[in-house]
Amino acid sequence: MKKSIGILGGMGPMATADLFQKIVALTKADSDNDHIRIYIDNNPQIPDRTTAILKGGEDPVPQMLDALRHLEACGADCIVMPCNTAHYFLDRLQPETKIPFISILESTAKACAAAHPGKTACILATTGTLCTGIYEKALSQEGVAYLLPGDRHREILMDGIYRIKAGERLTDPAPFQGMLEDLQAAGADYFILGCTELPLAVEQLSLSGSFVDPTLELAKAAIRFCGGEIK
Incomplete structure (x- = not known):
């Protein structure tokens, strides 16, 4: 049985939809049943990452952790984030879960x-x-x-x-x-x-x-x- 993917999304929603579409389009599958199970938490309330880094804006990590907890509860086997800037905070996120993040x-x-x-x-x-x-x-x-x-x-x-x-x-x-x-x-x-x-x-x-x-x-x-x- 294939493992499942958890998308920690909303950063932004269009980028999240783009990643989902690319996973589906790239997966070799002869039928629906051959595709990978994907859980998506599209959380657009995550504060802007660039503003947090450059201007001391609101810390996005608490909202990112909230999304992570939802993906854990769903049973995701790995976590992916369709946001490059968000990976600046990966060192704070990975220690909070046993589920591996796949780095963009x-x-x-x-x-x-x-x-x-x-x-x-x-x-x-x-x-x-x-x-x-x-x-x-x-x-x-x-x-x-x-x-x-x-x-x-x-x-x-x-x-x-x-x-x-x-x-x-x-x-x-x-x-x-x-x-x-x-x-x-x-x-x-x-x-x-x-x-x-x-x-x-x-x-x-x-x-x-x-x-x-x-x-x-x-x-x-x-x-x-x-x-x-x-x-």
């Missing part, structure tokens, strides 16, 4: 090392994620070279991320495409979409470039953990 950071770093050896990644993420250095640490452990966007590009990223969180559909590709071209000129060979809203932005804007989707890599890692096969 580690899954992505391993995928970069395997798919792009010797190439340089550019980390596209929230200001909160970039300021913590959590992606840099994960990539360094796998020997992956990287560069970071500058302040102007971070403003473009944050604007797009929060517009998607607000339920808006992005329609003007020019700011994002210009940013990608600037970063390629600076030495980026490919881009890590290190905020779970960014794969949605790439899709909505039909952006061109070489991308690593952490949500996709997290979905694959969760499927493997549960004993499923990937299409």
